[in-house]
Amino acid sequence: MENVPVLIVGAGPAGLATATCLTHLSIPYVIVERQDCNASLWRNRAYDRLKPHLAKEFCELPHMSYPAYAPTYIPKAMFVKYLDDYTTRFNIQPKYLTYVESSTYDNGKKCWSIVARDMAEGTTINFIAKFLVVASGENSAENIPVIPGLDSFPGEAIHSSRYKSGKSFFGKSVLVIGSGNSGMEIAYDLATHGANTLIVIRSPIHVMTKEVIRLGMTLAHHLPLNLVDSFLVMAAKFIFGYLSRHGITMPKMGPMLLKTKTGRSAVIDVGTVGLIKKASSKLKEALVRS
Numbered sequence: 001m002e003n004v005p006v007l008i009v010g011a012g013p014a015g016l017a018t019a020t021c022l023t024h025l026s027i028p029y030v031i032v033e034r035q036d037c038n039a040s041l042w043r044n045r046a047y048d049r050l051k052p053h054l055a056k057e058f059c060e061l062p063h064m065s066y067p068a069y070a071p072t073y074i075p076k077a078m079f080v081k082y083l084d085d086y087t088t089r090f091n092i093q094p095k096y097l098t099y100v101e102s103s104t105y106d107n108g109k110k111c112w113s114i115v116a117r118d119m120a121e122g123t124t125i126n127f128i129a130k131f132l133v134v135a136s137g138e139n140s141a142e143n144i145p146v147i148p149g150l151d152s153f154p155g156e157a158i159h160s161s162r163y164k165s166g167k168s169f170f171g172k173s174v175l176v177i178g179s180g181n182s183g184m185e186i187a188y189d190l191a192t193h194g195a196n197t198l199i200v201i202r203s204p205i206h207v208m209t210k211e212v213i214r215l216g217m218t219l220a221h222h223l224p225l226n227l228v229d230s231f232l233v234m235a236a237k238f239i240f241g242y243l244s245r246h247g248i249t250m251p252k253m254g255p256m257l258l259k260t261k262t263g264r265s266a267v268i269d270v271g272t273v274g275l276i277k278k279a280s281s282k283l284k285e286a287l288v289r290s
């Protein structure tokens with residue numbers, strides 16, 4: 001049985017940031033991680049061309065800025081290196097290969113009982129903690145919708161977390177299901193690597209550029225979100241035109257409010273929208289001619 005004031009589950013950016021803040025407050029903690037490394041999603045389950053969409057001032061962790069020479073938009077490898085440097089600098093020592101199986105809160109004793117599995121040793125570890133920080137990843141679990149017939153589909157079907165690059169899809173026909181930032185960027189990567197690409201967009205989305213979002217996030221420090229949203233929507237219409245002509249409709253709520261209230265993100269265009277517009281215009285021309 002290990003007694004700790006705080007148990008942190010997950011050694012991704014959120015878990016590492018929490019650990020550092022606790023160190024600065026001189027609060028002891030234990031951090032556990034089921035993988036054998038920190039930042040495993042970024043390291044092992046992200047596609048090659050991924051960069052955080054947010055400018056560096058919005059995706060740095062507490063107590064350590066990026067060096068001045070770092071680019072405004074940090075490439076994946078630099079982000080992973082930053083997380084490694086952060087882990088070393090603040091002497092964060094995650095217990096790797098440690099999988100939390102259950103946690104229960106004892107209302108009488110006002111503490112958490114946590115059962116974890118040491119996957120290397122095959123043993124059980126019991127923790128008692130006053131606070132439990134769940135930093136196990138908003139997007140760590142794959143979500144593949146139930147699609148009748150998928151089991152017998154003769155082609156390859158993968159989740160976005162296993163996608164690396166469009167290189168291996170040259171000349172193939174690929175359907176991307178999902179038009180969040182992953183789906184839209186993967187569709188662009190596939191198309192620009194010569195795959196015959198289709199994407200399903202089932203719900204309204206905001207399409208923005210990373211520069212507009214950066215400005216919006218800066219303005220949000222000083223102005224109410226609905227005002228910032230009006231500006232963002234206007235800027236997007238100016239940049240992309242009326243996308244409903246091409247099958248992309250906009251949610252009623254603005255992008256900043258939507259993010260705050262529901263967690264749903266705007267799509268930050270990496271070039272996909274230009275390709276969709278081109279393809280949809282060609283299709284319309286062909287229909288007019290026929």
Ligand SMILES: NC(=O)C1=CN([C@@H]2O[C@H](COP(=O)(O)OP(=O)(O)OC[C@H]3O[C@@H](n4cnc5c(N)ncnc54)[C@H](OP(=O)(O)O)[C@@H]3O)[C@@H](O)[C@H]2O)C=CC1
Pocket residue numbers: 050051052053054139145160177178179180181182183185200202203265266
């Ligand atoms: N460069 C970056 O910084 C990147 C950041 N991200 C962020 O990571 C988070 C996760 O992004 P992402 O992986 O895109 O996941 P999201 O949850 O944001 O998007 C999932 C998409 O899949 C659609 N979908 C789900 N089920 C179905 C279905 N059965 N049929 C059709 N469409 C379906 C959803 O549609 P619906 O809305 O209708 O449910 C939605 O468009 C987000 O916050 C995103 O912004 C992601 C990639 C890159």
Ligand SMILES: O=C(O)C(=O)Cc1c[nH]c2ccccc12
Pocket residue numbers: 053054181213255256259265266268
């Ligand atoms: O959520 C993400 O990961 C994004 O890609 C973009 C994003 C972060 N903060 C925002 C606020 C408003 C709109 C989009 C974003």
